[in-house]
Amino acid sequence: ILNVEQSPQSLHVQEGDSTNFTCSFPSSNFYALHWYRWETAKSPEALFVMTLNGDEKKKGRISATLNTKEGYSYLYIKGSQPEDSATYLCAFEGTGGFKTIFGAGTRLFVKA
Amino acid sequence: NAGVTQTPKFQVLKTGQSMTLQCAQDMNHNSMYWYRQDPGMGLRLIYYSASEGTTDKGEVPNGYNVSRLNKREFSLRLESAAPSQTSVYFCASRDYSTDTQYFGPGTRLTVL
Numbered sequence: 001i002l003n004v005e006q007s008p009q010s011l012h013v014q015e016g017d018s019t020n021f022t023c024s025f026p027s028s029n030f031y032a033l034h035w036y037r038w039e040t041a042k043s044p045e046a047l048f049v050m051t052l053n054g055d056e057k058k059k060g061r062i063s064a065t066l067n068t069k070e071g072y073s074y075l076y077i078k079g080s081q082p083e084d085s086a087t088y089l090c091a092f093e094g095t096g097g098f099k100t101i102f103g104a105g106t107r108l109f110v111k112a
Numbered sequence: 113n114a115g116v117t118q119t120p121k122f123q124v125l126k127t128g129q130s131m132t133l134q135c136a137q138d139m140n141h142n143s144m145y146w147y148r149q150d151p152g153m154g155l156r157l158i159y160y161s162a163s164e165g166t167t168d169k170g171e172v173p174n175g176y177n178v179s180r181l182n183k184r185e186f187s188l189r190l191e192s193a194a195p196s197q198t199s200v201y202f203c204a205s206r207d208y209s210t211d212t213q214y215f216g217p218g219t220r221l222t223v224l
Contacts, residue, residue, distance in 0.1 A: 009152075032211055043116075043202065043215035044155070051211070089154060098143055098162045098206070099170060100213065104154040 004092045006103035013080050014111055020076045021106040023090030027071035034091040034100065035064055035075055044089060047075075080110045114138055116216035118203050124222045125193045133188040133219050135203030143206040144186040145213065146170075146178060148199040155202065161186055193223045 005024045013019050025033060032051045036044040048057040053068040061078045077084055087105040094101075116137045125131055137144065142163045147155040147170075157170030161180040175197060177189045190197060200220050204213040 034211075034213070043217055046212040046214075049211045091155075093211075098145075098160055098168075099157060100145070101157070101171070102147075102155040104152060 004090060004101050004103040006088075006090055006106050008106060009104070010107040010109070012109045012111065015081060017080050017110075018076065018078045019080055019108065020074050021088055021108075023073045023075070023103055025071050025073070025090070025092035025101075025103075026094070027069060029094040029096065030068045030071075030092075031095045032093040033066055033068075033073050034089075034093065035073070036089040036091065038087040038089055038105070040086075047088075075106075077108070080108070082110045082112045084108060085110045116203055116205055116214050118201075118216035118219050120219060121217065122220050124224065125190075126224050127194060129193050129223075130189070130191050131193065132190075133201055133203075133221075134185070135187065135216055136185045137203075137205040137214070138184065139205060139207065139214065140183070141205035141207055141214075142183070143208070144180065145204040145206070146176075146186070146188045147202045147204065148172065148197075149202060149218075150199050158188065158201075190221075193221075195223045197221065198223045 035047040038044040050066040055066040064075045066073045087107045089105045091100045091102045119134045145160045146158040159178040161167045164183045203216040
């Protein structure tokens with residue numbers, strides 16, 4: 001059974017704080033690691049797709065890194081804003097199929 | 113473009129009733145997915161269709177059937193609903209040029 005774990009489960013920060021979350025995934029048969037942002041009452045939206053060990057991706061104040069050899073990815077948010085409040089999901093995709101296994105997510109609350 | 117659409121948005125069923133959740137995408141994607149989302153558990157894959165004419169089981173297929181009617185449409189059927197199937201159901205399609213999944217708005221299903 002493939003296991004994708006995210007930590008912490010939830011996080012409360014003040015506006016302006018920088019924060020990071022962790023996604024752990026199987027280190028074998030790796031194809032891609034996805035990050036999604038999910039706002040309450042909306043659908044998940046893709047942030048990053050990462051495929052290469054050592055990959056770093058950036059979109060505005062949000063960035064992510066990938067270590068496929070040890071099976072983890074970090075998502076960083078610099079200078080958190082209230083509009084960053086959402087659940088951040090990571091998803092592991094292995095070789096040999098189209099299945100995507102999601103973690104339970106990290107729920108971020110940013111207080112103004 | 114509408115993207116991924118799902119109907120209905122909400123549904124209440126009694127135990128033992130059957131129903132079909134509809135999903136359609138207008139992005140000409142080959143692959144489509146059905147997930148369920150339960151509190152604290154993230155998104156779990158029920159079934160997926162890698163291409164028109166094919167379907168495969170995901171993590172939690174028991175109690176469900178699917179039909180890939182054509183390239184645009186992928187339906188999920190509950191033959192005899194159970195309270196354990198109370199959940200929010202999301203359909204997604206995949207863009208293989210970017211390895212990104214696009215999600216529909218979800219169907220909130222309650223089984224009494």
